[in-house]
Amino acid sequence: MSNLSVTCPAVDRQQTFSDSVFPFVYFCDGSPSLEDARSWVAERREQLLAEATQHGAVLFRGFPVNTAEDFDGFISALELPNFPYQQSLSNAVRVNRTERVFTANEAPPEVNIFLHHEMAQTPIFPHYIMFFCEQPAETGGATPICRSDVLLERLAEQQPQFVADCLAKGLRYTNVMPSSNDPQSGMGRSWQSTLGVTTREAAEQRLAELGYQGEWIEGGCLRATTPVLPAIREVGEATGERRTFFNQLIAAFKGWRDTRNDPSKAICHGDGTPLERVAVEQACDLADELSFDVPWQRGDVALLDNFIAMHGRRTFSGTRKVLASLADAHRVG
Ligand SMILES: [Fe+2]
Secondary structure (H helix, E strand, C coil), rough: CHHHCCEECCCCCCECCCCECCCCCCEECCCCCCCHHHHHHHCCCCHHHHHHHHHCEEEECCCCCCCHHHHHHHCCCCCCECCCCCCCCCCCCCCCCCCCCCCCCCCCCCEEEECCCCCCCCCEEEEEEEEEEECCEEEHHHHEEEHHHHHHHHHHCCCHHHHHHHHHHHHEEEEEEECCCCCCCCCCCCCCHHCCCHHHHHHHHHHHHCCEEEEHHHHHEEECCCCCCCCCCEEHHHHHHEEEEECCHHHHHCCCCCCCCCCCCCCEECCCCCHHHCCCCCCCHHHHCCEEECCCCCCCEEECCCCCCCECCCCCEEECCEEEEEEEECCCC
């Protein structure tokens, strides 16, 4: 057994729910080797994953993780199948640092990335997302996280009809992809990179396979509309019956804005009807109230169950290097 000195301290502004805290924190004391830390993770991998599901997020602080390679090694000990960025339909521009690890989003510091479940606006999404702080920003740059099950519960109390509509009708998302990567946008990934193709014919074929509708528009851009995707997800029996607001509604409504995209056209119900503005604004406000800002310190690692917790990015100044890794791809249905 690995011999690490690890405690589970309470942290400032940590949230408490009936059977969980948010986020759950492991603090490592002393100066173990990365190998020891890897053994510690491997020995309790099932427990750590169960904690990620129960609490939504697990923060590891003080562990010997200093580089992208260390982070890769640390999370590899969880033995989860990697979900490579190249295979994802994410619309963020990212740069790989190791096979498993990439920059979280290349969007400029003044761009606010609103709360979302990773890739819930596509039919293929990861069960887990992991972050590593290589360098905290000078100011700002926290990663807000939000318990989506709690959000849904509160929203259902305030807007029962809206939640019923979300459940019954699902959601469709529309976005415009540029013909080459646009690093000035939080959603600037080119259609070639997003779809893993080089020609328009191949793009059309890939869209058809995925059930998308596509339209070529000015500037060589592609406007793509997803098939109907669920807005609410039932999460496994292990922790009791839970439903989460597993979608991209908040980010699409508040944030899908760049030179090509207009948030008012980004999202509708599965039957094409518009979303009720007041209800959407209430969802956004509730999510803000429920957010916990991960106050990054160099070397921090966070493990999120993407089916339970949303994440985003606050604006910042200075250089901020937060890396990410995705694991365990699921397909809709
Ligand atoms: Fe994300």
